[in-house]
Amino acid sequence: MLPISKLEAVERRFKELEHLLCSTAVLTDPMQMTRLNRERTELEPVVAAFNRLRDLEKRIADDREALSDPDLAELAQAELPELETERVQLEGELQILLLPKDPNDARNTIVEIRSGEGGEEAALFAADLFRMLCRYADGKRWKIEVLNMSEASAGGYKEVVALVTGQDVYSHLRYEAGVHRVQRVPATEAQGRIHTSTATLAVLPEADDVEVQIDDKELEISIAASGGPGGQGVNTTNSAVQIKHLPTGIIVKCQDERSQLKNKAKAMKVLRSRLLELEQRRQEEALSAERRTMVGTGERSQKVRTYNFPQNRVTDHRIGLTLHKLDRIMEGDLEELIAALRSHRQAELLQRGNQGGVEARA
Template identity: 90%
Template sequence: MLPIAKLEAVERRFKELEHLLCSPAVLSDPTQMTRMNRERTELEPVVAAFNRLRELERRIAEDREALSDPELAELVEAELPELEVERDRLANEVQILLLPKDPNDARNTIVEIRSGEGGEEAALFAADLFRMVCRYAEGKRWKVEILNLSEASAGGYKEVIALVTGQDVYSHLRYEAGVHRVQRVPATEAQGRIHTSTATLAVMPEADDVDVQIDDKDLEISIAASGGPGGQGVNTTNSAVQIKHIPTGMIVKCQDERSQLKNKSKAMKVLRSRLLELEQRRQEEALSAERRTMVGTAERAQKVRTYNFPQNRVTDHRIGLTLHKLDRIMEGDLEELIAALRAHRQAELLQRGGQAIVA
């Protein structure tokens, strides 16, 4: 049953915003104009779908009346089922559009990928996952900026932290969070045996300064020469920055830039986002004991997705979806997976009457 009163209220607010956005008072206030424009943009698809739905209802009513007309009965009997199917589809779309939006969905996102179980093969897989995310971001015309990178001795990444900026980044990448498991024959395997390794992928909305207040006295900052692969210029400058947040014990390192100031700025970005994610997790856990942690311990059993290279197969264990196009997925073709995960989340929201669910 559609909440008609709510839809009519949304429509009234949309018309009010259109009127206000033409007023001199709003046009002369950029902050207010931006806020109202954003609200109007959010309401527009709801109003458009509601109007299409009403038009369908009108046509269905006319067709039902025409059933009593011998000259029109055959025609409307063929058309009516199609209109009713479209009406039901559109009614479901309207319900989804009315679901509460996650305020983080439009934010830029910090992605952290770390190798888990499996030694050097896990580090190679972590690098493959990062490339997959980068290719997906490239298709979305998002920008990926590496904040910190720790390479493994035989190739691959022990850890990579990156900032992804663009339109609605978090709303898409949020579904990639968790433990990813790979099954394949490593390049170093002489016997051709399949090995199982893992990597963890954390996805956090980028925090603004106003979201997280950090007192300087709560920070312990140390500087050192950058280490690991990266060339002489990186290794010999005292540019690596480590920041410890004393109240939580959280430690962030950044050595990707030669500039100490740039590394400190990047490290603070990561720290703010981690603290925001920590606070949001606490709030969610207070509301529900069912919340799963984003990454877990990186043990093989705590997996959200399995990548089986010999069978060219990817299985997302959260929704039981298996796709036989691993080669394309590793090239960033994630749309089918993300669309299915989003649909599953929307179905849960609808089942709970539109109340926020725990991710």
């Protein structure tokens, strides 16, 4: 059953927001206007779906009444099953729209990709994953800014850290966190044997300065010469910045810019996001251990997906989904995978809600 009273409350709040956004007090306060506009945008799909549902129910009621009219009965009888099916679908859509939102979903995101087991092949695979995410981001019209990059001697990346900015970035990329495994024949393999390598992908919601307060006394900052391919200007300056957060032992390095100040600012951005993630994990564990079993926890030790090149196959182990279009996925065609993961998570949340379990975030 749909919570009609909740839908009506959302509708009242939506109308209130439209009134507030026209008021002089809000129009002269950019921060408040941004906040209220964001809330209105979040509520708008719910209100639109609720209005469609009411219109649909009126049509169903009219058709049922028309069944007693000899001139209209045949037409109404033919139309009713289609309208009933549409109503069931719309009610399901509204149940999903009413799920509690994760406040991180609209955030920009820091992505960290590191080569794992497999030596040179793992570094090449890490580079392939970064290229895949860049292609996906291009399709979403997101922007990617590299914060730190460590190249491997034979090509590929030992590590790459990037900031992805755009609309609802975290809500899409959150499902990419975990250990990704590749099965393919390396270019250096003379016998044609398939090797298995891994790369780790971490997805962190970007933290605002006000959310994570860091005491300068808790930081150990060191400066060194930046590393990179020979001949580049980055090698000629002592601009690489490494920051260690003493209470947690977290170490962040940034050497992408020639300026120490810019590298320090980028490193602090990554540090804040890692500390925010750490605190959010602690809070989630305190609230409910069950939440972390929904669609994977994002733990870096968890194998989430296998890329089998000889079979052109990708398998997501969290939901048992296999797709035979690896070539397209490596070009950034991730929509089917991410949509399936989101749907699975939503189904789990709906089931928990129907069972009266602990409220979880969508």
